[in-house]
Every structure is written in C-alpha cells, then in structure tokens.
Amino acid sequence: MEMLPWFAWIPIVAILVWGAVQIAQLITGRSVEGLEGSGLSDRMDELEHRLSELESWSDQVGDATRRPAVERGGASGGESLEHRIERLEARADRREARDRDRDDWDRRAKDLGLED
Helix, strand or coil, rough: CCCCCHHHHHHHHHHHHHHHHHHHHHCCCCCCCCCCCCCHHHHHHHHHHHHHHHHHHHHCHHHHHCCHHHHCCCCHHHHHHHHHHHHHHHHHHHHHHHHHHHHHHHHHHHHHHHCC
C-alpha cells in the first residue's frame, strides 16, 4: 500500500486538531481562548444590559415595592442572570396580556355605550 501524498495529510491533521479542540471545549465547558473571541463575555454583557432594562422598566411601572430586596440587589440572591431575565420577561408578558384584555373590555364597553 502506498503512502498518502504530503498534501493529503494537511486536512487529516486539521480535522484531528479540530476534533481535539471540540472535545476539550465539551469537557471543560468553555471555549479555547483566542479561537472563538470573547463570545462568553459578550453574552454576559448582553444579559446584564437586558436585565437592567427590564428592571428599570419594572421599577417605572411600580413593581419595585412588591419585589424582595434580595431580588433587586443583583445576582447576590443566588439566582442566575438568565433566570432573572426569564422571570422578568414573563412578568412583562403577563402585564402586556392583562393590559390588552383591559383595552378589549374598554373597547367593548364603548361599543355597547356603557362607557363612563
């Protein structure tokens, strides 16, 4: 059996290195520095920005008095950033649905001439 030409080894070695990097990332749970850039820090910055927007919106609406102080203080309450964002987005969705329902009832009352 003949040897492979020298240029055939280049993709073979590249695939083996890529596989080793993927396995290392899977085992460690993080990306290899320099290969993927700062994707994790960008994601954290994005989540913190979304969280601050949601909390400021929630504070403007008046939910700040109903939330415990630990929850308002940041991630110190043992709650993950993603969980807090999901919870705040769910609260915003419920509020929007409630407002939509109230608008529907107001419109129906206006149509029936029951408006105050």
